[in-house]
Amino acid sequence: MEMSTHQQSFWNKYIFSTDHKVIGMQYSIMGIIMAGVGGFLAYIFRYNLAYPGQSIPLFGHLAPLQYNAFVTCHGMIMVFWVGMPILLSGLGNLLIPIMIGTDDMAFPTVNMLSFWIFFVSALVLLTSFFVPGGAFGGGWTMYPPFSAGGYLNRNPDFFKALFSGTSLMILAVALEFVAMLMGGINFVVTTINKRAKGMTAFRMPIVVWFLNIASLIFMFSVGPLVAGAFMLLLDNVVGTGFYDPNRGGDPILWEHLFWFFGHPEVYVLLLPALGVLAEILPVFARKPLFAYKPIIYLALVSAVLSVLVWAHHQFVSGIDPRMATFFSIGTILISIPFAGIFLSFMATLWGGSIRMTVPMMWAIGFIALFLIGGLTGLFLGSNTFDIYAHDTYFVVTHFHYTLFPDVFFGFFAAVYFWFPKFTGKTLNAALGKLHFWCTFFFFNGTWFLLFFNGLHGQHRRINDYSSFSLINMEPYMTFEKISTICAILLILSQFIFLYNLFTSLAKTKNPELTKNPWHSATLEWTADSPPPHGNFKVYPEVYRGPYEYSVPGEVDDCYAQNVPGPSFENNENL
């Protein structure tokens, strides 16, 4: 084989690589690094909330404006520089080509560029901490007037305004969108055009479907925000008045443009993680995925609904109550497809011979925690309740109960599941279980009690309630302290994972043991461990669906997708 004998320099192999697997790992590693930054910011302001005004270990005194900047950047980083690269780009790059049985992406060079633009965007964001005035602190949603040229300056100094925290954050987000658009085009074209022979659309693993649906949602909702960000940048550096009501502009316009993208973004992050679950649950329940086709249709329904519900973030922005009712109903409707997907996951587990491996624990933990996040979302979707709870810790706790399981439990499930395949090495299962239980326990410790703080009325943007003598937060400070201690322990327990990761990477490769350790049926497990550049020695041909488990008389009680013979696809019988 020409490919395997071709020696590449270190530079071409690991840095400016066009191999989809290397790019996927670059994205994931970048996501982990940024998660470290985001986690450290969270530690600082979490500590400040429990012990306001006190000096913070490893940081020192936190000024109120710094508090704002840190909360803002924590949100930005966790959504756009952790969730997006890890779940969409990381998993998409690693999994799509190999799972559909091809050698690489349709446009490998575009793929490489996509990562490096993303890398630059992360640097631009981190730079914003060190410019005069510090990073932007007006909330991750960047509502004007806070984000529009420091109270709408009409004659800004162009360069000074360009290198302000606000402009740099807008630029960083815009660059990140470019990177993700390039990645998304690659995913969709690769999936449409480069599937292996026999890999029909309804033989693709669910994760490939979901990554593509997520990419499409992203590409078709982000456009207006790109235009809006361009307008916001001009408001900052040129002094236009797109969001200035005095000049006929409208700050609410930004809210619409932002949330028209911002709400679908939730599903951009959720669908890949649900796809990971759909791969893991059948393997460890040794059962075919329940309702394969309906799951895909449900995801498509949720994609359509997702762009019709954005104004539920604006119930207190002076929206017409009749419109608010429309958006409430839409929001509550969107729980139907996801309830359907979760129901089919439950039905997959029902009556299966369940193996409680580490990835399976993360997958089930995801379902348990996301249930709490999803159900509180139903409350908030109703405009009557949302007006009461808006901007309180109830909302913050709700979206942490959705996004934390989604991004981190989904990611760890994927790492523990696919690590053997893509590195040729194995992770320590005992440490993995310890990591899971610590994360699960301390996550709940950090967040569950804060639901009550939120219902009591604790506002999400106030760093120190001692300045508000009329509001008695004293009974709730105990919860704040418990939350902070658990948050610190939550961050510390991630070092178990890093230790496990590095000690496992130091081991020697074991291609035999890691070829198909979970007895899984999808195509990536038929390649070598780790797969070489080009993935397959002989291109696989596909004869069956991805989830043919519990087939009587088989050694592995499953048929890999490339095993010839009549298909056991029983989807039509469901």
Added chain:
Amino acid sequence: MSTKQQHLTLSENKIPEGRLGLWILIAGELVIFGGLIMSYLLHRLRYPQWSEMAAHTSTFIGALNTVVLLCSSYTVVRAHEAAQKLDVAKATRWMTCTVLGGLIFLIDKSVEYTHEIQEGFTFTSPSLQHSGDYVNSLFWSYYYIMTGLHSLHVIAGMVVMIIIMVQIKKGKNLHRVELAGMYWHMVDLIWIFLFPLLYIAK
């Protein structure tokens, strides 16, 4: 090696990858302009007095530019036709016409911008004749951002055309003529929306 070569032609779908990717890119671009046009429309409906401002735009130059762009779209179709017949010289000639069309468009646009700025209609300042009426200045902000972003796309299209002309001169990537043409049609299409919104509706 042979399996690999064989496989790459085994795509289930017969649409070439480049064309497929470009269609998605075009859809993405249209959504960006869609957001801008929607924002403009909602403001325009709220402020009927913007029609006074729109009266200052030059319908003649706008119409001229529309004709120029439509003609350049025709020439790029001829370039595609020639490229399909593997006639590099002819394809290059027609593409040069398209690039010239883009150039004429940009010259017209600069003449237009110059007049408007001389009249006091800039990106930010309210018109001198209507001092104090800040609301009207937003029309010009939208005018400049929409036409400006469109002109950037014209420039990008021209750069792509020139790069592809160099490539096909060396006898490679002839299929990219079609892709450049598709992109050019998109630029044309966006202008077809901008022209009535900014020039005709007065």
